[in-house]
Amino acid sequence: MLGDLIAAGIPAEADAPLGARTWYRCGGRAELLVKPRTVDEAAEIRRRSADSGTPFRVLGGGANLLVPEGVVPGITARLAGPAFEGVRLEAQRLEAGAGVDLYALVTAATRAGLAGLARVAGVPGTVGGGIAMNAGGAHGALGDRLASATLLDAAGRLERVPPSALRLGYRTSELGGRLVVAAAFLLEPEDPASIRARVRERLALKKAEQPLAAKSAGCAFRNPSGASASVGDPQDPGSWAAGKLIDAAGCKGLRIGSARVSERHANFVTVDAGGRAADVLAVMDEAARRVADRFGVALEREVAVWTTRPSP
Numbered sequence: 001m002l003g004d005l006i007a008a009g010i011p012a013e014a015d016a017p018l019g020a021r022t023w024y025r026c027g028g029r030a031e032l033l034v035k036p037r038t039v040d041e042a043a044e045i046r047r048r049s050a051d052s053g054t055p056f057r058v059l060g061g062g063a064n065l066l067v068p069e070g071v072v073p074g075i076t077a078r079l080a081g082p083a084f085e086g087v088r089l090e091a092q093r094l095e096a097g098a099g100v101d102l103y104a105l106v107t108a109a110t111r112a113g114l115a116g117l118a119r120v121a122g123v124p125g126t127v128g129g130g131i132a133m134n135a136g137g138a139h140g141a142l143g144d145r146l147a148s149a150t151l152l153d154a155a156g157r158l159e160r161v162p163p164s165a166l167r168l169g170y171r172t173s174e175l176g177g178r179l180v181v182a183a184a185f186l187l188e189p190e191d192p193a194s195i196r197a198r199v200r201e202r203l204a205l206k207k208a209e210q211p212l213a214a215k216s217a218g219c220a221f222r223n224p225s226g227a228s229a230s231v232g233d234p235q236d237p238g239s240w241a242a243g244k245l246i247d248a249a250g251c252k253g254l255r256i257g258s259a260r261v262s263e264r265h266a267n268f269v270t271v272d273a274g275g276r277a278a279d280v281l282a283v284m285d286e287a288a289r290r291v292a293d294r295f296g297v298a299l300e301r302e303v304a305v306w307t308t309r310p311s312p
């Protein structure tokens with residue numbers, strides 16, 4: 001496959017560092033990391049991987065991803081570069097490529113005096129990953145503002161679909177193996193100064209509550225109640241936020257090797273510089289086990305954990 005891609009002129013790297021490209025900055029490698037420069041190249045790669053039965057994955061900003069030590073089999077594609085990082089304004093519509101950083105998206109909307117994206121202020125990652133995860137917070141999710149998404153399927157076909165086709169939920173989507181290559185958001189005109197003030201306020205709140213300087217992938221688990229911000233019934237642990245459950249199970253500060261449950265926000269599992277993804281996974285598993293034992297609530301991971309095979 002590597003030879004085929006190189007022959008086709010598509011940038012590809014065998015045995016490429018992958019964990020190092022995530023916000024955890026640790027973990028395994030990609031058997032083959034490809035960086036298509038155009039949508040046509042992305043379609044070609046997707047088609048070839050499907051035809052040859054080669055596993056295929058897409059990496060966004062790596063802000064919600066843990067790659068255990070070892071090798072991710074098959075192709076990992078990264079949609080970066082000018083073809084995937086454009087932002088275009090058309091009246092109240094903001095169109096962005098999948099590789100656009102969410103920070104750049106929020107900034108572009110703010111400058112243009114278009115409101116509706118402050119909900120992802122301070123959320124790291126890309127437009128593609130943001131839609132795949134339906135990123136957001138207490139004030140709503142990215143998908144709430146989505147007008148359409150352009151998807152690439154396994155046969156290399158492009159299709160522009162409405163948000164309803166993605167079955168967006170609380171930190172979930174159903175892309176059916178398709179890649180997001182671009183998205184359009186429908187926003188509302190507002191004075192840039194007041195949007196900027198809202199963005200700053202959300203950033204300050206996030207900074208106060210979350211260990212943003214530490215290496216993490218944001219919230220480790222989804223809230224069991226299925227809601228972003230749940231007040232919760234004091235008598236019903238199933239309605240509590242994941243962080244509250246982990247804290248109440250006595251896990252704040254729980255450390256295994258290089259990873260631990262954050263003291264500041266119990267739903268963040270952080271890792272030391274030069275640490276191990278295996279330790280992060282062990283801390284997540286142990287926290288989930290203690291919550292299940294203590295409260296009978298099964299936590300579901302929000303962080304995507306990719307399967308690796310042992311390094312040769």
Ligand SMILES: Cc1cc2nc3c(=O)[nH]c(=O)nc-3n(C[C@H](O)[C@H](O)[C@H](O)COP(=O)(O)OP(=O)(O)OC[C@H]3O[C@@H](n4cnc5c(N)ncnc54)[C@H](O)[C@@H]3O)c2cc1C
Nearest residue numbers: 060061062063064125126128129130132135136180217218
């Ligand atoms: C400090 C910190 C704070 C965070 N705070 C928040 C928060 O407040 N709210 C929140 O929702 N999240 C938060 N997160 C998690 C993360 O920022 C979001 O989930 C974000 O949307 C991930 O985007 P990404 O591009 O980095 O995706 P990645 O981590 O690269 O990928 C995540 C998943 O999306 C898939 N994916 C990526 N790109 C595409 C594409 N183009 N097409 C199809 N699938 C794709 C990947 O295959 C993977 O399964 C935080 C993370 C960190 C590190």
